[in-house]
Amino acid sequence: MAILVTGGAGYIGSHTVVELLEAGLEVVVIDNLCNGSREAVRRVERITGKPVRFVQCDIRDRQGLDALFREHAIEAVIHFAGLKAVGESVGKPLEYYENNVYGTLVLCQAMEAVGVRRMVFSSSATVYGAEAPVPYVETTTRGTTSNPYGTSKAMVETLLEDLVVADKRWSVALLRYFNPIGAHPSGLIGEDPQGIPNNLMPFIAQVAVGRRDELTIFGSDYPTTDGTCERDYLHVVDLAVGHLKALKAVEAPGVSIYNLGTGQGVSVLEMVGSFTRVTGVEVPYRFGDRRPGDLPAFWADASKAAQELGWSAEKSLDEMMADTWRWQSANPQGYAE
Numbered sequence: 631m632a633i634l635v636t637g638g639a640g641y642i643g644s645h646t647v648v649e650l651l652e653a654g655l656e657v658v659v660i661d662n663l664c665n666g667s668r669e670a671v672r673r674v675e676r677i678t679g680k681p682v683r684f685v686q687c688d689i690r691d692r693q694g695l696d697a698l699f700r701e702h703a704i705e706a707v708i709h710f711a712g713l714k715a716v717g718e719s720v721g722k723p724l725e726y727y728e729n730n731v732y733g734t735l736v737l738c739q740a741m742e743a744v745g746v747r748r749m750v751f752s753s754s755a756t757v758y759g760a761e762a763p764v765p766y767v768e769t770t771t772r773g774t775t776s777n778p779y780g781t782s783k784a785m786v787e788t789l790l791e792d793l794v795v796a797d798k799r800w801s802v803a804l805l806r807y808f809n810p811i812g813a814h815p816s817g818l819i820g821e822d823p824q825g826i827p828n829n830l831m832p833f834i835a836q837v838a839v840g841r842r843d844e845l846t847i848f849g850s851d852y853p854t855t856d857g858t859c860e861r862d863y864l865h866v867v868d869l870a871v872g873h874l875k876a877l878k879a880v881e882a883p884g885v886s887i888y889n890l891g892t893g894q895g896v897s898v899l900e901m902v903g904s905f906t907r908v909t910g911v912e913v914p915y916r917f918g919d920r921r922p923g924d925l926p927a928f929w930a931d932a933s934k935a936a937q938e939l940g941w942s943a944e945k946s947l948d949e950m951m952a953d954t955w956r957w958q959s960a961n962p963q964g965y966a967e
């Protein structure tokens with residue numbers, strides 16, 4: 631029996647496939663490669679010394695999924711595939727709802743048809759919305775999301791919850807990620823955003839490697855310790871291990887929700903300072919306007935995952951910085967070279 635990983639050629643998916651293979655599990659990866667890379671999958675094979683079964687397939691392609699489920703005995707699905715750029719989602723809501731919501735719906739229908747009813751889903755801390763008290767805790771109800779990306783995550787959470795209510799044989803883990811950064815310590819796989827990075831860590835790394843001139847820090851007048859926003863950054867390898875643990879949670883029917891974060895807020899200025907301290911590379915920056923939609927500060931209450939899954943983020947901020955830099959400096963153009 632194998633684990634099906636949708637979006638396994640992407641950033642978090644590729645790191646998770648490494649952990650699954652190293653735990654001795656069989657894996658089948660599907661990805662339509664709209665934002666992932668075939669090279670990432672080859673590098674996962676290099677890291678683990680194991681072949682990866684890769685099928686180029688879109689999660690909206692029901693026939694493709696049916697063929698896949700016929701060909702491979704799948705016991706559970708870890709579902710990463712989707713679009714994730716917040717700003718882009720505002721201009722392209724239909725693409726986001728089609729990929730993220732309709733895509734998940736088709737995937738669930740294909741799973742139902744073959745009796746595979748275990749799913750670990752990539753959700754996001756964004757579903758808590760702007761009003762939730764910090765630290766975010768899973769018992770807080772979903773808030774008002776401020777963009778189609780966030781809304782698509784909230785909609786998929788609802789869809790999966792409704793599915794479990796309707797059919798008690800389904801089991802679903804909704805993993806609410808905080809801010810994953812870093813790379814595999816081998817430096818072979820990492821985050822490879824297309825175009826100008828939206829997120830802080832890849833932007834810092836691209837400035838450091840000379841692909842961009844300077845970082846703009848969005849806002850310096852927030853009500854935080856140094857005026858810049860605070861987030862809960864966690865190492866992508868810790869996040870990947872969280873998925874392995876969540877597979878245990880989906881052995882029993884029902885829905886479970888877990889925050890995956892460190893429980894610590896770190897400011898943008900602290901991020902820049904840590905990067906330079908760890909790598910010795912200066913990151914020129916200037917302060918700019920606040921970015922619309924940004925919240926001043928949030929981090930996870932990560933105690934539920936610790937108690938129920940036995941999972942805690944273990945890697946330090948210094949390791950996140952060192953591993954990001956090992957990946958970025960060895961692969962200045964990402965997988966493109």
Ligand code: NAD
Nearest residue numbers: 637639640641642662663664665666688689711712752754
């Ligand atoms: P990513 O873009 O690197 O990986 C997603 C993968 O899914 C890509 O390889 C892409 O080609 C593939 N894909 C997209 N649409 C598809 C479709 N219709 N059919 C098949 N494959 C498709 O993103 P990531 O950072 O690895 O994120 C993985 C998941 O985690 C996403 O669902 C994302 O929304 C969620 N998430 C990410 C973050 C983050 O900070 N990176 C935070 C919270 C949640």
Ligand code: UD1
Nearest residue numbers: 716754756828829830833846847848859861898921923924
């Ligand atoms: C963003 C998304 C969130 C998504 C997450 C992971 C928004 C409003 N939120 O979260 O929904 O789940 O990415 O994909 O887009 N920053 C700068 N300069 C930069 C880039 C970022 O100062 O060039 C700051 C931001 O203002 C923020 C912090 O760095 O305070 C982290 O930003 P980012 O990495 O984009 O993550 P989030 O905003 O937390």
